[in-house]
Amino acid sequence: MTKLSVVGIFANLDEDALGDVERHINRKTYAAGAQIIEPEADSSDVYLILSGRVRIVNYSLSGREITLEEIGAGGCVGQLSAIDGEPRSACVFAVDDTDVGILSPANFEKVVKSHPSVAWNVISELARIVRTSTRRIVDVSTLGANERVIAEILRRAQQVCDDKGAATLSPVPVHSEVAGRVSTSRETVARVMGSLGRKGLVNKIDSGLHVPDVRRLEEFLSESIH
Amino acid sequence: MTKLSVVGIFANLDEDALGDVERHINRKTYAAGAQIIEPEADSSDVYLILSGRVRIVNYSLSGREITLEEIGAGGCVGQLSAIDGEPRSACVFAVDDTDVGILSPANFEKVVKSHPSVAWNVISELARIVRTSTRRIVDVSTLGANERVIAEILRRAQQVCDDKGAATLSPVPVHSEVAGRVSTSRETVARVMGSLGRKGLVNKIDSGLHVPDVRRLEEFLSESIH
Known part of the structure; x- marks a missing residue:
């Protein structure tokens, strides 16, 4: 018990x-x-x-x-x-x-x-x-759906960022769970994650979702907003 | 003191x-x-x-x-x-x-x-x-700006609703304050309030903003959403 x-x-x-x-x-x-x-x-x-x-x-x-x-x-x-x-x-x-x-x-x-x-x-x-x-x-109130997905991934990465500025989210975030949390659709999360992957900002590894450079993800979000 | x-x-x-x-x-x-x-x-x-x-x-x-x-x-x-x-x-x-x-x-x-x-x-x-x-x-996450303004006025009216189903918000809500609270612009609040006024759902009286029939305002919001 x-x-x-x-x-x-x-x-x-x-x-x-x-x-x-x-x-x-x-x-x-x-x-x-x-x-x-x-x-x-x-x-x-x-x-x-x-x-x-x-x-x-x-x-x-x-x-x-x-x-x-x-x-x-x-x-x-x-x-x-x-x-x-x-x-x-x-x-x-x-x-x-x-x-x-x-x-x-x-x-x-x-x-x-x-x-x-x-x-x-x-x-x-x-x-x-x-x-x-x-x-x-x-x-x-202020971000579009795409930016909210990136901001959510960034926040999770910042919480587990190592001293080299990289992070691994383990297990890989489930698209539907991220979608519910930032008030958007599963499809939007899938699209944004695909785009981040193609830019090399995130990539799937055996142990989870790897963010090789958390600072670069932050800059990318900042550029998307302004 | x-x-x-x-x-x-x-x-x-x-x-x-x-x-x-x-x-x-x-x-x-x-x-x-x-x-x-x-x-x-x-x-x-x-x-x-x-x-x-x-x-x-x-x-x-x-x-x-x-x-x-x-x-x-x-x-x-x-x-x-x-x-x-x-x-x-x-x-x-x-x-x-x-x-x-x-x-x-x-x-x-x-x-x-x-x-x-x-x-x-x-x-x-x-x-x-x-x-x-x-x-x-x-x-x-789920309502448009217009509906959020109506929902905010409705909530305030429900809090001071009398036993005849009417309410008076006193003083009249300031547009910029409502706008900040529901994450939209002052102009949107002004437009929505004007439209509610023309429909007779709210009207300004000496003591504040009068909502003659709170239930009708609720039905109007419900119809706007579905």
Whole structure:
């Protein structure tokens, strides 16, 4: 059984405190593809991802699907409704087989209020989401679809850039996943990736997608915009 | 001197606790138009808005300005850097003459960790920002500029809708402010507002912008999308 200590917001809790939280948790397993949170359901539970991977998606007024985030083991979803009591803002699906721990809103609030370190970790996690969202709002408001794809690849490359200025994204980013994340179509991602490949800005290797010169990709994006 | 009790995140603190926070605060006044937070500055202070109004803006890679939010008395800006230690994500300007209380990141963390109610209020405020951002990402990813303007007016009307289904937005929304908020131009907002006016969906009255039938505005938006 996966320990609760994998959960990021509980990172600073000692064994006693973790044992106390464990008593308020219901464990459940979802098969890949299963829906974990549906907006219509009248529930405000918090889901702690113990193993596996989930995708948070939202739908436009016209029904188009927008991927907001993918979250792996240690993450936490569904906290917004537990915090403000409002309806669910999004759907959550299991991408892989996923084990979760489920915490009621009342118990979530109790744990947050009894453990300053948990409160601070929840605050840090929400701050991270706000930063990511802000960047995405600016991108999608001001860049064309092609540039948003390049900006997304660039951001991922910058996060794993080595001291020679190269990066390898491993595994190779899935076109449909990138498309959902930057609000465009899979076809657009495929076209842009093909074009970057022909320019030598990226190339597929055994271990993933190689970006030989991250700075050059940045310059290319900058030239595309101005 | 404005009392600290106007600040939303301190709503549940008693006089003693407020006095304790007061000792860690520096007060400062900014004239309308002054820059309060600049991204280049190496500061992670939190700004508590005691009176007045501020605008949070971000800039695209090509330099276009995007309004993220306007915040009035009782609000709080600059907390992201105090939380994660990363550079400022945006600029903040005083819209009106604005009094602020400035709290260092160390003192902000101390207050949050010593008062569970403050921690919960900070969490609630961040959750509100995440919800607003998510809605905006979905809108800007899937709606055209005209529809985003209508959706913004509709959301504001829904918030103040009376039991007869009518709403008055007071004061009349400023076109440039709406434009910044939905990532379009002032001219587009003016054109859409003119068109809504001619259709009788909105009309200017002494006290503000009147929406005689909020439901009809919602139907009009829905028809524009499909």
